[in-house]
Amino acid sequence: MVDVNLVLRSTRVVTPEGTRPAAIAVSDGTIAAVLPHGAEVPAGAVLEDVGDDVVLPGLVDSHVHVNDPGRTEWEGFWTATRAAAAGGITTIVDMPLNSLPPTTTVENLRVKQEVARAKAHVDVGFWGGALPDNVKDLRPLHEAGVYGFKCFLSPSGVEEFPELDQEQLARSLAEIAGFGGLMIVHAEDPHHLAAAPQKSSAQYADFLASRPRDAENTAIANLIGQARRLGARVHVLHLSSSDALPLIAAARAEGVKVTVESCPHFLTLTAEEIPDGATEFKCCPPIREAANQDALWQGLADGVIDCIVSDHSPSTADLKTPDFASAWGGISSLQLGLPAIWTEARRRGHSLEDVVRWMSEGPARLAGLEKKGAIAEGKDADFAVIDPDAAFTVDPAELQHRNRITAYAGKTLQGVVKSTWLHGRKINDGGTLTEPSGRLLERNN
Numbered sequence: 038m039v040d041v042n043l044v045l046r047s048t049r050v051v052t053p054e055g056t057r058p059a060a061i062a063v064s065d066g067t068i069a070a071v072l073p074h075g076a077e078v079p080a081g082a083v084l085e086d087v088g089d090d091v092v093l094p095g096l097v098d099s100h101v102h103v104n105d106p107g108r109t110e111w112e113g114f115w116t117a118t119r120a121a122a123a124g125g126i127t128t129i130v131d132m133p134l135n136s137l138p139p140t141t142t143v144e145n146l147r148v149k150q151e152v153a154r155a156k157a158h159v160d161v162g163f164w165g166g167a168l169p170d171n172v173k174d175l176r177p178l179h180e181a182g183v184y185g186f187k188c189f190l191s192p193s194g195v196e197e198f199p200e201l202d203q204e205q206l207a208r209s210l211a212e213i214a215g216f217g218g219l220m221i222v223h224a225e226d227p228h229h230l231a232a233a234p235q236k237s238s239a240q241y242a243d244f245l246a247s248r249p250r251d252a253e254n255t256a257i258a259n260l261i262g263q264a265r266r267l268g269a270r271v272h273v274l275h276l277s278s279s280d281a282l283p284l285i286a287a288a289r290a291e292g293v294k295v296t297v298e299s300c301p302h303f304l305t306l307t308a309e310e311i312p313d314g315a316t317e318f319k320c321c322p323p324i325r326e327a328a329n330q331d332a333l334w335q336g337l338a339d340g341v342i343d344c345i346v347s348d349h350s351p352s353t354a355d356l357k358t359p360d361f362a363s364a365w366g367g368i369s370s371l372q373l374g375l376p377a378i379w380t381e382a383r384r385r386g387h388s389l390e391d392v393v394r395w396m397s398e399g400p401a402r403l404a405g406l407e408k409k410g411a412i413a414e415g416k417d418a419d420f421a422v423i424d425p426d427a428a429f430t431v432d433p434a435e436l437q438h439r440n441r442i443t444a445y446a447g448k449t450l451q452g453v454v455k456s457t458w459l460h461g462r463k464i465n466d467g468g469t470l471t472e473p474s475g476r477l478l479e480r481n482n
Contacts (some may be wrong), residue, residue, distance in 0.1 A: 040064045040078040043461050045405040045420060046073065049091040051414045052394050061092070063321030063418040066460030070414055084176025087422050090455055093393055094412045095159075095419030096375060096399040099184075100274065100298065100346035100368070103129075107137025112351045112439050114156035117371060118475055120177075120437035122158045122350075123467045124372040125454040127428040128409050128478070133166030133187055134198040141198075142174045145276060147442040150477055157475030159459060160419075161217045161437035162404060167220065168382035169199055175457045176211050182479025185219030190256045191227040194321075194366065200227065207263055214269040217257045219403075221245050221272040225322055226403070236251070238364045241408060244361035248323045250278040261288045261295055270294040272403060275323035275348045276443045279332030286341045296343045296403060300335055302368045302379045304345065306444060316357045316364035318444045320350065334385055337395060341387040344399030351440050365432070369443050372436050379425065389425060405480060418461035427453040437470075 050059035050071070058074035062082070078084045098121065105113040119383040121129050131149070133140035140163055142144050153161050160264040165183035168176060175186060188209060189200040200207060213220050229252035236243060255275055261284065264271040273285065276299045288295050302320060307327040311318045327406060350367025358364045370377065376394065382392055401410030410416045428451045433441040457465035464471045 041069055042083045044078050044084050045458070046074060046084065046086045047092045047422070048089050050412060051091065051093050051389055052053055054206050056091070056390060061418070061420070062459040065095040066414070066462070067462050068412065068416050068418050070228065071412060073288060075245055079438055081422070087455070089387060090424050092412065093125065093421045094391065094397045094410055095404060095421055095459065096125050096396045097128045097404070097409050098126050098314060098346050098371065098374070099344070099348070099400040099404050100132065100352045101129040102135045102346045102369060104135040104351070106148065108135055110353055111135065114153045114161070117160065117280050117349070118156065118158035118437040118473070119470055120458050122470055123437050123454065123468060125423060125457055127159050127419035127421070127457060127459050128162070129455070130162040130164055130184055130404055133164050134193060134195060137197065139166050139198050139342045140164065140183065141171050143177050144181065145269070146178060146181055148333060154477060156255050156473055157412050158464060158470060158473045161473045161475055162193060162478035162480070164221065164408070167201065169201060169205045172208055175209065175218070176216055179216055179218050179480070182481055185221055187221045187223070187274070188462070189223040190260070191225040191230055191252070193223070203259060203263070203421060207267065208214040210263055210267050210269040210271070214267050214450070217402060218444050219272060221274055222260055223274050224260055225252040226255040226259070229255055235284045235296050235362065236330050237360050238358045239361065241308060241313060241315070241361060242310040243320070244319065245308055245323050245325070247362070248321060248322065249390060250280050250325070252472055253278040254281050254284070255323055259283060260295055264295055265293045273297040274320065275300050275303070276333070276342065277325055279329045279336060279364045281345070283435065285427070297341065297360065298344045298346050299337070299342050300346060300348045300368070301370050301374045302444060304333055305377045305381045310383070315357035316359060316361055318368070319364050319366045320362055320368045321366040344403055345378055345395040346400055347371050347375070351438055351442070353440055354442055357442060369438050369440065370445065371438065373431060373443065373445050373450065375454065376419070376425070376452040378447060380450045380454040406478070418458065419456055420458040422456045422458070424453045425451065425453055432444070
């Protein structure tokens with residue numbers, strides 16, 4: 038091996054072949070080789086031996102609302118990517134809405150990239166957006182490097198990003214299928230939502246009743262039907278209703294190109310524990326009951342759910358009013374996703390290898406990030422080093438998010454991120470973060 042500048046060594050390295058003692062040789066930000074633990078360190082290379090701490094591939098979060106520019110009082114690239122780095126995440130893919138302008142034209146994409154360029158502590162890619170009136174912009178956005186296109190089937194909550202009806206969805210899907218692209222979908226049916234009881238209330242039970250499972254189930258069924266008819270590739274965002282899992286599994290078995298994600302809040306929090314007025318727990322679709330959560334975990338174990346991502350959707354404190362009907366819907370969890378999931382996964386008998394599959398390999402595969410998601414030769418030298426046995430209590434004051442509002446406040450979680458590495462460089466050392474060194478990623482390079 039030539040030009041190896043770093044060797045990262047641990048008794049526990051999570052690789053595609055399993056967890057084993059290993060020494061990871063890094064050259065110019067890329068993994069040059071995964072060597073036996075006792076391999077000789079090449080001349081000139083720095084040895085970083087982390088002992089028994091576990092080395093994971095850097096996590097990939099393909100569902101992050103950064104809101105920059107335009108709503109930077111909610112979040113921004115500087116704070117969001119610091120939170121990611123602190124949480125062991127080395128790549129995020131930014132959602133096209135809640136920023137102004139939304140990422141719905143090439144011109145708007147360039148605005149967002151320019152804003153992100155000097156602020157990114159981790160690597161950043163971008164989703165485009167599919168609106169009723171921008172079918173003509175989809176191919177140019179694809180060619181400009183977005184990883185796919187997000188749409189809503191019910192109101193998004195911001196007027197500059199309207200939802201698609203079924204006819205508009207078909208037009209956008211046909212266009213995207215024509216160039217082999219991906220549509221990622223917020224799947225809640227507006228007719229079921231309109232028929233559900235809607236009222237101002239501080240009671241979580243009233244909010245839960247306003248976003249019934251049938252809204253998700255029907256929207257997903259319709260989406261699968263469209264994907265089947267058009268040969269389109271689709272991805273169901275933030276699955277909350279476990280009822281939809283058999284439908285997704287059956288569609289996939291017959292060859293429909295459909296994948297699905299869920300989120301830490303659906304997998305670690307339950308409706309039964311949410312106090313009235315605690316709108317830091319509000320998101321759409323909503324956190325459901327414990328029995329539903331058990332079924333989602335079974336969906337992960339069965340391989341029906343492909344990945345776990347944050348859907349980090351922050352806001353300022355004043356938008357989290359005690360009324361569930363009017364409060365902003367979004368959970369802030371970018372920094373806490375790994376320990377939250379590991380705590381619950383461990384309790385349920387899952388391994389860190391499972392967590393890596395769900396939170397690194399899966400999101401990387403979804404977006405087509407070929408150099409991310411695994412500790413293997415030729416991949417980017419992105420790592421999270423964790424002590425899986427250490428526990429901590431969530432103190433919002435210690436979060437890097439711009440607005441330190443979290444549904445996890447006061448919870449004791451397992452899995453402390455000791456350091457985070459991006460392209461072979463330590464960017465987080467025990468919570469001390471370096472200056473930004475993240476790269477802007479595009480689908481075609």
